[in-house]
Amino acid sequence: RAEDTYIPLVSKGFQHQFWQAVKLGAEQAAKAANVKITFEGPETEAMVDKQIDMLSAALAKKPQAIGFAALDSKAAIPLLKKAQAAKIPVIAFDSGVDSDIPLTTCTTDNLAAAGLAADKMAGLIGDAGEVAVVVHDQTSRTGIDRRDGFLKQMKDKHPNIKIVSVQYGGGDQLKSTEITKSILQANPNVKGIFGANEGSAIGVLNGVKEMKKKIVVIGYDSGKQQKAAILSGEMAGAITQNPIGIGSCTVDSAVKALKGEKLPKITDTGFYWYDKSNIGDAKIAAVLYD
Amino acid sequence: MSDPALVKDDKDGMTTGDAVAALRRRLLGPAALQKLLAFASLVLLMIYFSFASPAFMQTDNMINILQATAVNGVLAIASTFVIITAGIDLSVGTLMTFCAVMAGVFLTYWELPMWTGIVAAIATGALSGVVSGTVITKMKVPPFIATLGMMLVLKGLALVVSGSKPIYFTNTENFSMISQDSLLGAIVPDLPIPNAALILIVMAVFASIVLNRTALGRYTFAIGSNEEAVRLSGVNVDRWKIIIYGLGGAICGVAGLLIASRINSAQPALGQGYELDAIAAVVIGGTSLSGGTGTILGTIIGAFIMSVLTNGLRILSVAQEWQFVVTGIIIILAVYADMLRRKRA
Amino acid sequence: MSDPALVKDDKDGMTTGDAVAALRRRLLGPAALQKLLAFASLVLLMIYFSFASPAFMQTDNMINILQATAVNGVLAIASTFVIITAGIDLSVGTLMTFCAVMAGVFLTYWELPMWTGIVAAIATGALSGVVSGTVITKMKVPPFIATLGMMLVLKGLALVVSGSKPIYFTNTENFSMISQDSLLGAIVPDLPIPNAALILIVMAVFASIVLNRTALGRYTFAIGSNEEAVRLSGVNVDRWKIIIYGLGGAICGVAGLLIASRINSAQPALGQGYELDAIAAVVIGGTSLSGGTGTILGTIIGAFIMSVLTNGLRILSVAQEWQFVVTGIIIILAVYADMLRRKRA
Amino acid sequence: MSAPLIAVHGLCKSFPGVRALHNIRFELLAGEVHAVMGENGAGKSTLMKILAGVYRKDSGEILYDGASVDFPGPREAQAAGIGIIHQELQLMNHLTVAQNIFIGREPMKAFGLLLDEDRLNRQAAELLGQLNLSIDPRTTVGGLTVAKQQMVEIAKALSFNSRVLIMDEPTAALNDREIAELFKMIRALKARGVGIVYISHKMDELKQISDRVTVLRDGEYVATVPTATTPIETIIGMMVGRSLSDARIVGEAPPGEIALEVRGLNCGPLVRDISFTLRKGEILGFAGLMGAGRTEVARAIFGADAVPSGEIRVNDRRVTIRTPAHAVAQGIGYLSEDRKRFGLATGMDVESNVVMSNLANYLALKVMLRKRAIRDTAGRFIRMLNIRTPSAAQEVRLLSGGNQQKIVIAKWLDRDCDILFFDEPTRGIDIGAKNEIYRLLRALADQGKAIVMISSELPEVIRMSDRIVVMCEGRITGELSPDEATQERIMQLATQRETMKAGTTA
Numbered sequence A: 001r002a003e004d005t006y007i008p009l010v011s012k013g014f015q016h017q018f019w020q021a022v023k024l025g026a027e028q029a030a031k032a033a034n035v036k037i038t039f040e041g042p043e044t045e046a047m048v049d050k051q052i053d054m055l056s057a058a059l060a061k062k063p064q065a066i067g068f069a070a071l072d073s074k075a076a077i078p079l080l081k082k083a084q085a086a087k088i089p090v091i092a093f094d095s096g097v098d099s100d101i102p103l104t105t106c107t108t109d110n111l112a113a114a115g116l117a118a119d120k121m122a123g124l125i126g127d128a129g130e131v132a133v134v135v136h137d138q139t140s141r142t143g144i145d146r147r148d149g150f151l152k153q154m155k156d157k158h159p160n161i162k163i164v165s166v167q168y169g170g171g172d173q174l175k176s177t178e179i180t181k182s183i184l185q186a187n188p189n190v191k192g193i194f195g196a197n198e199g200s201a202i203g204v205l206n207g208v209k210e211m212k213k214k215i216v217v218i219g220y221d222s223g224k225q226q227k228a229a230i231l232s233g234e235m236a237g238a239i240t241q242n243p244i245g246i247g248s249c250t251v252d253s254a255v256k257a258l259k260g261e262k263l264p265k266i267t268d269t270g271f272y273w274y275d276k277s278n279i280g281d282a283k284i285a286a287v288l289y290d
Numbered sequence B, C: 001m002s003d004p005a006l007v008k009d010d011k012d013g014m015t016t017g018d019a020v021a022a023l024r025r026r027l028l029g030p031a032a033l034q035k036l037l038a039f040a041s042l043v044l045l046m047i048y049f050s051f052a053s054p055a056f057m058q059t060d061n062m063i064n065i066l067q068a069t070a071v072n073g074v075l076a077i078a079s080t081f082v083i084i085t086a087g088i089d090l091s092v093g094t095l096m097t098f099c100a101v102m103a104g105v106f107l108t109y110w111e112l113p114m115w116t117g118i119v120a121a122i123a124t125g126a127l128s129g130v131v132s133g134t135v136i137t138k139m140k141v142p143p144f145i146a147t148l149g150m151m152l153v154l155k156g157l158a159l160v161v162s163g164s165k166p167i168y169f170t171n172t173e174n175f176s177m178i179s180q181d182s183l184l185g186a187i188v189p190d191l192p193i194p195n196a197a198l199i200l201i202v203m204a205v206f207a208s209i210v211l212n213r214t215a216l217g218r219y220t221f222a223i224g225s226n227e228e229a230v231r232l233s234g235v236n237v238d239r240w241k242i243i244i245y246g247l248g249g250a251i252c253g254v255a256g257l258l259i260a261s262r263i264n265s266a267q268p269a270l271g272q273g274y275e276l277d278a279i280a281a282v283v284i285g286g287t288s289l290s291g292g293t294g295t296i297l298g299t300i301i302g303a304f305i306m307s308v309l310t311n312g313l314r315i316l317s318v319a320q321e322w323q324f325v326v327t328g329i330i331i332i333l334a335v336y337a338d339m340l341r342r343k344r345a
Numbered sequence D: 001m002s003a004p005l006i007a008v009h010g011l012c013k014s015f016p017g018v019r020a021l022h023n024i025r026f027e028l029l030a031g032e033v034h035a036v037m038g039e040n041g042a043g044k045s046t047l048m049k050i051l052a053g054v055y056r057k058d059s060g061e062i063l064y065d066g067a068s069v070d071f072p073g074p075r076e077a078q079a080a081g082i083g084i085i086h087q088e089l090q091l092m093n094h095l096t097v098a099q100n101i102f103i104g105r106e107p108m109k110a111f112g113l114l115l116d117e118d119r120l121n122r123q124a125a126e127l128l129g130q131l132n133l134s135i136d137p138r139t140t141v142g143g144l145t146v147a148k149q150q151m152v153e154i155a156k157a158l159s160f161n162s163r164v165l166i167m168d169e170p171t172a173a174l175n176d177r178e179i180a181e182l183f184k185m186i187r188a189l190k191a192r193g194v195g196i197v198y199i200s201h202k203m204d205e206l207k208q209i210s211d212r213v214t215v216l217r218d219g220e221y222v223a224t225v226p227t228a229t230t231p232i233e234t235i236i237g238m239m240v241g242r243s244l245s246d247a248r249i250v251g252e253a254p255p256g257e258i259a260l261e262v263r264g265l266n267c268g269p270l271v272r273d274i275s276f277t278l279r280k281g282e283i284l285g286f287a288g289l290m291g292a293g294r295t296e297v298a299r300a301i302f303g304a305d306a307v308p309s310g311e312i313r314v315n316d317r318r319v320t321i322r323t324p325a326h327a328v329a330q331g332i333g334y335l336s337e338d339r340k341r342f343g344l345a346t347g348m349d350v351e352s353n354v355v356m357s358n359l360a361n362y363l364a365l366k367v368m369l370r371k372r373a374i375r376d377t378a379g380r381f382i383r384m385l386n387i388r389t390p391s392a393a394q395e396v397r398l399l400s401g402g403n404q405q406k407i408v409i410a411k412w413l414d415r416d417c418d419i420l421f422f423d424e425p426t427r428g429i430d431i432g433a434k435n436e437i438y439r440l441l442r443a444l445a446d447q448g449k450a451i452v453m454i455s456s457e458l459p460e461v462i463r464m465s466d467r468i469v470v471m472c473e474g475r476i477t478g479e480l481s482p483d484e485a486t487q488e489r490i491m492q493l494a495t496q497r498e499t500m501k502a503g504t505t506a
């Protein structure tokens, strides 16, 4: 029976708003499908082993299916094999696993999304000049992909733009603020900064404001402050994934798998550029969170 | 027996000449020199960074550093009290966050006027400190564990109370003024020192007075020096320790207001890890972890060493992984320098 | 005057009857009872979770718990030595990571045979411990700061050496066996206890022997009890302290191997925060942070309390923010229970 | 006769494994100095701690001013007018003298918000003045000598204006002048009607100051007698159950060859141009006032502090000693005067402390401890030195002060050093045990060991030494043979300050 169906989601984190939005999407889908879910993730995206412990505990509860956002593409493979042996369907979300066990992966192409941010940045600063990046993490998948996507696009497509600094603020608004201020202090000619997740973007915004600079700020993800900054023009725009969509996709795919439906290898939940002009569009508003 | 110069101070009828001589001694004597030496690491760092990058020694960067020191500085002041008692408080970081969240609850969820939020943050901090102090004194749980437990409890509660999402101060537009505006700049336009730095200074002066001129301060040192002796002297050590932890908590409440006003929101997931920075600042500033000694001035210098270092390395665009290495080494060297200075004195 | 039972042990000529009585006393006497009581918190937790969820008390889940305890347990063993000397080691977490990275460098980057990776990890740990110990003894930097500095240095170095990305053990397929396979399960199919748990037990036995039956262990306790007295007894305290930190570091190297083999990679950003879990386990296990007392058995119990708690709360699907709150409270209560037990004894 | 201030009946107190007090009687009158005597571990301190509210009694009755009391803590006892000077110093080392004295009773100003430091210092200066103490109230206590710290403790206890004042070995670290000063204070208090309990192991003080003596033995009440009419020998007899002699203790053979030679040793202000020789089989006494620098000389030779300049020769071989480990390797041992801080790991058991400096001798395969051998050694010393402990596994901190001192001695006996510095070896030790220690030192010398005995008790130095070196202000001011050595002669050298020395030769 559907209401006895239990699907734990083991995520990469839970405190950040991005993951809270994924959780929201998953809960909505679970309610619609009348299944029970839980959602948990380690405190930082470095804690690969803690995530493995969470996955073990989730499997111990003998769930009907499982959702998993791997912090490391290889580390969990033995456990996933165990799940496969126990005939528990696995749905990957956010980023994939080096294995064909997951029936599908609900994800966004972070590299391409950050590339789009680079294109937008180039357009806004006239395709030349100095640019800096504030990233949340230098070892987590999302941090690496967003950084590399942005840098590669700049190098390949916008050779006149120079990246003067890439620094990491742990997604901590205060640290990111201080980092931004130091970047602006050391590089007064910077024309734009890209903040690679919500905390970094808010930090960049604060830092630019405190230094009383007028430069192009591009953010990532959403949240009340970013939305307000885009409306007020302090932020030029931001990339958003569809976290709510990722969450609902994960649960929906799991439910489909339990019904025996065939799933595509990858379910792209998409990403979007939003700015003052389109922030009100229904399609955009649906993927933003507060 | 004792230094005659010192004894003379005792006498009530000092002549003007005596007073001048005393002042000179105070400013130029070996004790003053020793205090100046405490600044040595800080000054050395600043000189180095000034030569290494022209962007460092500029008014606006100095103001950046002032502002960047505020939160850690206030947390370090809170920690100083506890550390002088030979205790430790690992919960300062998450307590700061929890206080910020409580301010958010009052101001945004309940739409109350701004002063209530300020009171709420400080009262929450004091209350939590009192709880820690009670666990430590009445349940005899060592401070490290009691405050480690509180760290987790407060981290959880901050998430619970805020609903795991940031609280924005939408109802109190001028909340951000607390830390970001510059009262001083409004009077002296050339000195746009942000309020955050002013608050740090005010807290430092307040803490210095409490530590050096009140009974609370006296018992802080006494307990850190020999708790059993204080107890045998008939002092209610438990009560004073609870008060000291409560005071530390209240000061964390101020830090909570500062950070919330700085980033214009209460971020429930932030805070863990800040306690180590605060403790490092305290120890770099010459306060001993085994208790009984310490100064607020030292703590402030320690906090500035930490933020000058971070700021300078960032201005030099040192790769982040190397920033960790350098920071680790400098923390050790700064404390080593302080040891040497003390030994020579 | 004194308890005759205690004195009798001294005499050489014990009769068989005496021996039996002694054995009985050892197993059933108040001392033994007291030791059993140390398990009380652990047993209570396990009973509670067994009733609360059928999924808890199952072989699979017990094996999960064993597996999950291994890394923290080994780190806690390393911390036990240092804490008994009245020191502290905040670098155990990042050192573990750095050792794992070094194993990765040997095995994957340089493609050397597996034993070299094992040696590299342990030697790196020992070396780093020796550096901490030297900073503490020769530069007289307090352990808290020396190891806080080392924590940052090692965190940075792990990123530098690995190039800020995970190192996979692609060249040594069976590296994952170290922790994940089950030697025991191969012999007794019903007991598929993972090697990680076996290694934890081996390390615990080894550490117990070192602590209780060697000169190193005796000096560990003596230094924690009164370092100055030991020095004035003509013991080269500095050298022994460096050895003790070195031993702690080497044990962290074992933890590094365990975690790397568990997650099949060396993750350079992992590790910070693990030191607090390790210290909590040590203190819950009855070792005093002020030095001079402690047991490895207690530490192991402490580590199990931590992992049973974490696992149980997850199995009960307690909301994560509440998990923090509950964990914080239980840590405090477990140490409180241990205090009560000691006081009564 | 008035009703007693304190009356104790049938008091019992046990610690785990130890029956510290059993069925104790005790009585204190107003205006009386009542000495409590007994061997180490007899239960004196325990009884006093119960009276002062530090410990709770197990059973029995305490009448204070005729009313039954049971103080839950020291604060309550103090409030009721019972003050105590603890045997072990209880000071806050980082605080100043004045701050220590008035802890918990600080004068305030600004409506009770701020401390009135000036008044605090003035009050302290007054109090110290009454005691004739030249201590600046603003110096930090941690930097004072043990003697001065002891005086601070006394000043603090006096400042309470208590009706009962308990003094647990207040003179253990004081010199004669300071003791005389203290006795003056005690007489003044007595005249004011304060009841004083006085504990000491120095028998000569009894007659000087006390009115009555209560003797305890093994935690039991023995007798209460008036001091004036009871011979000291009788009291000693009641304490130890036998009589003791106080004849000079001389060696069997004349001293042998030179074991240690020190030439021109300098180390800080308290070790200035020290030269002396020490022979095998000899006991060399180091006399002097507190603060003369004798401890510093011993510590300098032992490598415990900064490396000294000058020459040290052991068995006619020049040696460099930088750490205590070097010193011990050269066969030099040092027993500190402050056993709690420098002598013992008090949290560990008796046996661990006994073998502390000699652990290498108890190892199998160079790493594993030979536990049985350790226990045997501990047992041997417990019997030999008559250490009162329930077992070799008892924690040292639970033993009485005198028994702790014996464990320090056992530690160095076990190490079997050829040159031994005993710094105040009998401080806080009862008269019976003192005699044992004297005999022990002499026996060691007779075995060929070279011994330096630092002591502030002149009779003891004279009684024990084959030669006496006297120090003053960091210098050696003279050397005396036992025949020339009188208390007067030693005191003269010990006070030969540099200013007075001009023109004279030492």
Ligand SMILES: Nc1ncnc2c1ncn2[C@@H]1O[C@H](COP(=O)(O)OP(=O)(O)OP(=O)(O)O)[C@@H](O)[C@H]1O
Residues within 6 Å of the ligand: D015, D016, D018, D019, D020, D038, D039, D040, D041, D042, D043, D044, D045, D046, D047, D087, D388, D398, D399, D400, D401, D402, D403, D428, D430
């Ligand atoms: N806290 C304690 N726990 C266990 N035993 C104790 C404790 N305090 C004292 N004792 C024991 O009680 C007995 C009496 O000790 P106490 O300190 O009263 O002796 P004392 O007469 O003052 O000796 P001394 O002259 O050496 O100071 C001793 O055997 C001692 O070991």
Ligand SMILES: Nc1ncnc2c1ncn2[C@@H]1O[C@H](COP(=O)(O)OP(=O)(O)OP(=O)(O)O)[C@@H](O)[C@H]1O
Residues within 6 Å of the ligand: D142, D143, D144, D145, D146, D147, D270, D288, D289, D290, D291, D292, D293, D294, D295, D296, D337, D423, D454, D455, D456
């Ligand atoms: N920690 C310290 N810091 C500064 N001065 C000290 C310290 N310890 C001792 N002193 C000084 O050293 C001097 C000698 O002290 P101490 O009483 O130990 O001398 P001593 O001659 O060895 O006495 P004793 O008769 O006890 O052996 C004192 O004048 C004291 O002021």
Ligand SMILES: [Mg+2]
Residues within 6 Å of the ligand: D044, D045, D046, D087, D168, D400, D401
């Ligand atoms: Mg006593």
Ligand SMILES: [Mg+2]
Residues within 6 Å of the ligand: D291, D294, D295, D296, D337
């Ligand atoms: Mg001395």
